[in-house]
Amino acid sequence: MAKRILIVDDDPAQRRILEETVKRFGFETRSTHSGEQAVEILEGPDRGSISLVLLDLVMPGxxxxxxxxxxxxxxxxxxxVLTANGSVDAAIAAIRLGAVDFVIKPASPERLEVTIQSALKIEALSDEITRIKKKTEGTLTFDDLIIR
Structure with missing residues (x-):
């Protein structure tokens, strides 16, 4: 099953370009036009189906x-984070709040693919480290064995 990427961008043209680009990389997409809807998805029952988020920085609301x-x-x-309004301060703030990368739009497809693949690899390694720690502590559960 292909990994699903949530695309959050208020610009319909940019959202469509990102959808098509990400699909060419072999991923499924889900899109939304607002931060509020993104939070609903990421906190809702479908949150486990999202493998990565491409998030625009400047949106209404x-x-x-x-x-x-x-x-x-x-x-x-x-x-x-993907934004056309990139500054060093914004990048630092986004990373401090938990973003794994900060990309200035328009990003080349190659740059976007490398960024996505790197973020997914880091996430997989982080999950594996967590499982290894739990195994050595004797706290590994069945839920820890399920891989997304």
């Missing part, structure tokens, strides 16, 4: 920073 603040400290899919 709850922007990308709001989503990052809301999701901070929660276990979940890695978040890559």
């Amino acid at each position: 709850m922007g990308g920073m709001g989503v990052l603040e809301r999701m901070k400290g929660q276990a979940g899919a890695p978040i890559i």
Whole structure:
């Protein structure tokens, strides 16, 4: 089963471009146009089906920073911030709030693919480290053996 990437961007053209690009990489997509809907998905019953999030920073209502603040400290899919309004301060703030990477739009498909693959590998390694620690502590459960 292909991994699913949640695309959060208020610009319909940009969202469509990202959907098609991500599908060419072999992933499934789910899209939304707002931070509020992204949070509903990431905190709702379908959260386990999302492997990674591509998050626009500037959106009406709850922007990308709001989503990052809301999701901070929660276990979940890695978040890559995509924005046309990139600054060093914004990048640092996003990373501090839990984003795994910060990409300036428009990003080349090659850059986007490398970023997505790297984030997924880091997440897989992090999950494996957690399982190894639990195994050595004797606290490994059946839920820890299920791989997304």
